[in-house]
Amino acid sequence: MLRVAVPNKGALSEAAMAMLSEAGYLQRRDRKELVLVDEENGVEFFYLRPKDVAIYVGRGIIDLGITGRDLFLDAEVGGGAEEILGLGFGRSTFRLAAPKGQFSSEQDLAGRRVATSYDGLLTQWFADHGVADVEVVHLDGAVESAVRLGVADAIADVVETGNTLKAAGMETFGSPILQSEAVLISGNGEREDDDAHAPVALQTQTQRLIRRLQGVLVARQYVMMDYDIRREHLEAATRITPGLESPTISPLADENWVAVRSMVPAKKTNQLMDELYDLGARAILVTTIHACRV
Ligand SMILES: Nc1ncnc2c1ncn2[C@@H]1O[C@H](COP(=O)(O)OP(=O)(O)OP(=O)(O)O)[C@@H](O)[C@H]1O
Numbered sequence: 003m004l005r006v007a008v009p010n011k012g013a014l015s016e017a018a019m020a021m022l023s024e025a026g027y028l029q030r031r032d033r034k035e036l037v038l039v040d041e042e043n044g045v046e047f048f049y050l051r052p053k054d055v056a057i058y059v060g061r062g063i064i065d066l067g068i069t070g071r072d073l074f075l076d077a078e079v080g081g082g083a084e085e086i087l088g089l090g091f092g093r094s095t096f097r098l099a100a101p102k103g104q105f106s107s108e109q110d111l112a113g114r115r116v117a118t119s120y121d122g123l124l125t126q127w128f129a130d131h132g133v134a135d136v137e138v139v140h141l142d143g144a145v146e147s148a149v150r151l152g153v154a155d156a157i158a159d160v161v162e163t164g165n166t167l168k169a170a171g172m173e174t175f176g177s178p179i180l181q182s183e184a185v186l187i188s189g190n191g192e193r194e195d196d197d198a199h200a201p202v203a204l205q206t207q208t209q210r211l212i213r214r215l216q217g218v219l220v221a222r223q224y225v226m227m228d229y230d231i232r233r234e235h236l237e238a239a240t241r242i243t244p245g246l247e248s249p250t251i252s253p254l255a256d257e258n259w260v261a262v263r264s265m266v267p268a269k270k271t272n273q274l275m276d277e278l279y280d281l282g283a284r285a286i287l288v289t290t291i292h293a294c295r296v
Pocket residue numbers: 011012013014052069070071072073092093094119142143160161162163182183
């Protein structure tokens with residue numbers, strides 16, 4: 003069976019389970035469950051600490067995992083583990099911050115102490131950016147208190163709304179370190195246990211899971227747009243709504259008109275409807291996509 007690691011708590015857990023459910027997989031009902039076997043789909047889900055997901059996948063014990071890009075890079079697992087799909091939730095930026103007015107560039111941190119929960123990621127970033135002699139102080143959480151309490155001169159942490167930093171009287175500075183989101187990661191495809199007797203079956207299950215998650219992403223990001231347009235404006239209209247591959251064009255009883263059906267980015271719905279209307283399109287209808295396979 004394909005083994006998949008899912009965050010058991012924290013910022014990514016609920017959304018990861020919701021996405022897998024939407025993709026047709028069984029998910030645990032009880033927060034205490036550690037493993038859930040989805041017999042029908044041939045997948046075994048393991049609920050693990052978000053930080054540990056990359057370790058299991060990197061060591062070839064679990065085939066696929068959902069974690070944060072920042073957590074994955076921080077774990078520095080190697081072993082051929084890689085990010086294979088961005089999942090569009092759990093977005094955040096990893097940034098340097100300090101009390102207002104203290105620093106303006108990462109170069110100001112040479113010889114200073116910087117507290118973070120992501121020491122692997124940060125140490126590598128300072129090395130890549132040529133900032134020398136930084137002492138990276140590891141803390142498990144509540145990193146925003148580190149400067150006030152005197153254990154560090156600056157911090158590097160996850161910023162989403164920025165409210166936590168603001169409440170601590172701090173501001174971000176320097177270059178953003180990383181744009182993060184939840185990602186699907188995979189190992190090198192060679193699981194190291196007796197159960198991995200059918201690599202072909204595992205590959206098929208892996209491809210199926212990826213396609214299903216891609217389907218959820220598309221269903222969330224796109225809507226279906228239908229409209230009627232006079233033939234002479236069809237070319238201009240399909241430039242506005244080119245669709246994923248190509249729009250569907252159907253004849254209407256009035257042969258001067260055609261019906262067009264096309265997927266469009268959900269965020270652009272109203273802007274596109276305005277443009278189509280101005281071009282002469284009528285009966286413009288928008289429907290959500292429940293599920294899809296692209
Ligand atoms: N507002 C947020 N706070 C924390 N993490 C977030 C936020 N938004 C997105 N994330 C992402 O969630 C992941 C961190 O998850 P999680 O909350 O489980 O870690 P943690 O804060 O170290 O755990 P915990 O607080 O339970 O000890 C990272 O990938 C991070 O980028």
